[in-house]
Amino acid sequence: MDTGAKSVGLRRASASAAGFCYEEAFSRNLGWLTAAEQQVLRGKKIAIAGMGGVGGSHLLTLTRLGIGAFSIADFDTFELANLNRQAGASMASLGKPKAETMAKMAREINPTLKLAIFHEGIDETNLDAFLSGVDVYVDSLDFFVLDLRQKLFARCHDLGIPVVIAGPIGMGTGYLVFVPGGMTFEQYFRLEGLSPERQRVNFALGLTPRAFQRSYLVDPSRIDLKGMRGPSTGIACELCAGVAAAEVVKLLLKRGRVRAAPWYHQFDAYSAKWKRGWLPGGNRNPIQRLKLAIAYRLSERLSRDAIPSPRVPKTDMEAILDAARWAPSGDNIQPWRFETVTEDRLIVHIKGTGDVYDYRDGEPTLLAAGFLLETLRVAASGRKRWMYWNYLGRQDGVHRISVELPRGPQVVADELLPFLPIRSVDRGAYRSAPLTGDQKRLLTEALGPGFSIEWHETLGERWRQARLNAAATDIRLRIPEAYAVHRKILDWERNFSPTGIPSTAIGLDPLARRLSGWLMRNWRRVDRANRLMGTSIARLEMDLIPGLFCAGHFSVRAREDEAKRDGPQFLIEAGQALQRFWLTAARLGLRMQPSLAPLCFAIYGRDRAPFTCDDGILKQAHRLAERMKDELGAAGPRVVFRGRVGVPASAAVSARSTRRELEELLVPGERAEPEAPDLRATGTYGRSP
Numbered sequence: 001m002d003t004g005a006k007s008v009g010l011r012r013a014s015a016s017a018a019g020f021c022y023e024e025a026f027s028r029n030l031g032w033l034t035a036a037e038q039q040v041l042r043g044k045k046i047a048i049a050g051m052g053g054v055g056g057s058h059l060l061t062l063t064r065l066g067i068g069a070f071s072i073a074d075f076d077t078f079e080l081a082n083l084n085r086q087a088g089a090s091m092a093s094l095g096k097p098k099a100e101t102m103a104k105m106a107r108e109i110n111p112t113l114k115l116a117i118f119h120e121g122i123d124e125t126n127l128d129a130f131l132s133g134v135d136v137y138v139d140s141l142d143f144f145v146l147d148l149r150q151k152l153f154a155r156c157h158d159l160g161i162p163v164v165i166a167g168p169i170g171m172g173t174g175y176l177v178f179v180p181g182g183m184t185f186e187q188y189f190r191l192e193g194l195s196p197e198r199q200r201v202n203f204a205l206g207l208t209p210r211a212f213q214r215s216y217l218v219d220p221s222r223i224d225l226k227g228m229r230g231p232s233t234g235i236a237c238e239l240c241a242g243v244a245a246a247e248v249v250k251l252l253l254k255r256g257r258v259r260a261a262p263w264y265h266q267f268d269a270y271s272a273k274w275k276r277g278w279l280p281g282g283n284r285n286p287i288q289r290l291k292l293a294i295a296y297r298l299s300e301r302l303s304r305d306a307i308p309s310p311r312v313p314k315t316d317m318e319a320i321l322d323a324a325r326w327a328p329s330g331d332n333i334q335p336w337r338f339e340t341v342t343e344d345r346l347i348v349h350i351k352g353t354g355d356v357y358d359y360r361d362g363e364p365t366l367l368a369a370g371f372l373l374e375t376l377r378v379a380a381s382g383r384k385r386w387m388y389w390n391y392l393g394r395q396d397g398v399h400r401i402s403v404e405l406p407r408g409p410q411v412v413a414d415e416l417l418p419f420l421p422i423r424s425v426d427r428g429a430y431r432s433a434p435l436t437g438d439q440k441r442l443l444t445e446a447l448g449p450g451f452s453i454e455w456h457e458t459l460g461e462r463w464r465q466a467r468l469n470a471a472a473t474d475i476r477l478r479i480p481e482a483y484a485v486h487r488k489i490l491d492w493e494r495n496f497s498p499t500g501i502p503s504t505a506i507g508l509d510p511l512a513r514r515l516s517g518w519l520m521r522n523w524r525r526v527d528r529a530n531r532l533m534g535t536s537i538a539r540l541e542m543d544l545i546p547g548l549f550c551a552g553h554f555s556v557r558a559r560e561d562e563a564k565r566d567g568p569q570f571l572i573e574a575g576q577a578l579q580r581f582w583l584t585a586a587r588l589g590l591r592m593q594p595s596l597a598p599l600c601f602a603i604y605g606r607d608r609a610p611f612t613c614d615d616g617i618l619k620q621a622h623r624l625a626e627r628m629k630d631e632l633g634a635a636g637p638r639v640v641f642r643g644r645v646g647v648p649a650s651a652a653v654s655a656r657s658t659r660r661e662l663e664e665l666l667v668p669g670e671r672a673e674p675e676a677p678d679l680r681a682t683g684t685y686g687r688s689p
């Protein structure tokens with residue numbers, strides 16, 4: 001066969017056909033196919049562009065159907081991220097060309113296959129060669145390759161070649177057939193004249209007008225049509241191959257009804273839903289236009305919320321710092337900046353906010369510093385490095401901590417490592433199933449010997465803790481000092497906020513959230529609303545309901561001897577212990593919400609500190625201090641942390657704080673000290689595994 005393009009390699013069956021017998025190999029198709037039909041399929045040729053996600057499965061399924069010849073094309077090679085779904089992806093095929101790998105797999109099924117392999121992919125120059133002698137084209141180009149797809153479909157239309165396209169969407173498939181003389185790709189999808197992002201929306205919604213997959217999209221931050229990123233499952237790829245092959249059977253054998261576009265088909269295995277619909281006008285259909293208008297907005301929102309693709313780190317230090325960014329901090333302020341000194345050493349600068357929540361001269365900030373150091377330690381273990389730290393002191397309100405990351409071949413990756421980016425605060429209601437004895441033991445052990453934990457689990461105890469939280473909410477919503485902080489940190493635009501807390505993640509229902517957004521535009525509105533309506537909706541939704549619906553609340557205290565060691569060193573170590581606690585909770589499938597506001601205002605109340613200009617509130621804080629004393633025995637060893645824990649009601653991550661990019665957290669290294677102290681010699685080093 002003369003294909004007329006140099007990228008074409010036509011390989012006749014080179015694999016040994018010894019022992020192979022076509023009739024025997026495909027005899028189990030008979031019954032659903034007649035023996036004569038099987039021979040018809042043997043004489044057919046199918047083109048498949050793209051040997052990745054769905055193309056590899058198409059090739060294998062159609063080969064097993066007994067198709068005798070293929071044109072296949074792909075210029076790409078297999079990589080790790082293909083393993084979840086691509087038929088040819090395996091540890092053995094990493095780095096190998098997709099087209100060649102799939103050709104080999106297909107020939108191992110049918111050594112007599114005739115294959116035209118387009119190793120360098122297809123473009124305008126070799127489309128005709130690719131489609132030469134082809135009976136059906138099965139589309140499996142990458143979702144985002146729309147320009148070439150348009151050309152390929154148009155050429156098939158001109159040449160009278162039917163096309164089957166099955167898109168792997170969610171855990172299902174949306175599929176269409178285009179036949180000669182029928183509706184064209186462009187008439188159905190209507191891509192001409194649209195921006196690339198809108199073209200992608202049109203394409204997705206044309207494939208799945210019912211969008212069944214929306215009901216189980218648990219992490220929307222993974223979809224970014226603008227940035228050309230989207231999730232895809234092996235489940236969907238296999239379903240695509242099955243439904244497309246069934247359409248191919250009908251087209252090639254000219255039996256069974258083929259419903260060509262504007263008919264669409266959608267099958268979703270997860271939600272067990274099937275729909276075959278007729279969409280006259282395709283995307284120009286009035287109902288579809290309405291859906292598109294909504295989908296454009298949704299797509300913009302998703303792109304805004306998308307978490308950037310993970311960076312490929314150039315050095316161990318970069319990889320460790322990138323992972324350490326996921327440490328939690330109060331209000332997601334990320335008070336740290338990293339000054340790298342050498343490949344093994346850095347200085348962490350920690351600057352508190354000095355706002356009303358940063359009680360006792362910045363205690364939450366120092367706890368957050370501990371959270372960061374523990375995160376650094378866990379991240380370093382993934383790169384076979386120890387971690388030692390040394391508190392250097394405070395200057396102009398900035399704490400400086402020296403961190404060493406020496407290599408250690410014997411270091412094993414900490415089992416908490418995968419949970420660094422997964423751990424996240426959950427401010428919603430949880431299931432009220434109590435924690436098991438094992439879970440409590442593992443959580444307590446995670447804190448280490450310096451700290452003890454008290455559980456508040458009965459209905460009465462949960463109610464009393466929830467009321468303490470509500471009392472603190474009443475205070476913070478009524479003072480301008482806290483209002484200033486809320487204005488700064490609440491993100492009303494995004495569901496995934498790198499610089500603050502999304503308003504959708506604070507636990508309010510959509511109506512109350514909208515009302516709060518409007519009120520919070522200025523303090524006078526908030527103040528007036530508080531006087532008129534009080535703070536009961538916020539207290540109910542943010543404290544009382546979630547406070548009741550959880551496994552339990554907890555208070556973490558320093559043991560007596562540890563409590564005596566006051567100061568930054570102690571608080572940083574407490575933060576380290578608490579991060580192990582929180583990461584362990586994540587590993588156990590639990591969610592957590594810290595609740596430090598009651599502690600904060602009780603401390604102000606006890607010390608009669610003038611934290612607000614409102615005298616009435618000062619008295620309220622004093623009463624809260626008395627109540628805290630009754631509940632937590634504040635006269636005893638110090639409570640350093642409190643919160644609630646439980647099994648999440650839903651697995652969905654629909655809103656959360658993310659993090660600033662690493663570049664924003666780096667400081668130039670001019671201030672680095674010339675001599676690094678030997679931290680291990682000082683004895684003030686952080687735990688190592």
Ligand SMILES: Cc1cc2nc3c(=O)[nH]c(=O)nc-3n(C[C@H](O)[C@H](O)[C@H](O)COP(=O)(O)O)c2cc1C
Nearest residue numbers: 328329330331332364367424425594595596597657
């Ligand atoms: C020291 C500290 C205090 C915190 N206090 C509270 C709190 O009182 N209430 C709350 O809802 N979240 C609290 N958080 C959770 C942070 O707001 C949250 O960790 C941060 O926004 C980052 O989000 P992420 O945990 O989802 O990554 C606290 C976190 C830390 C480290």
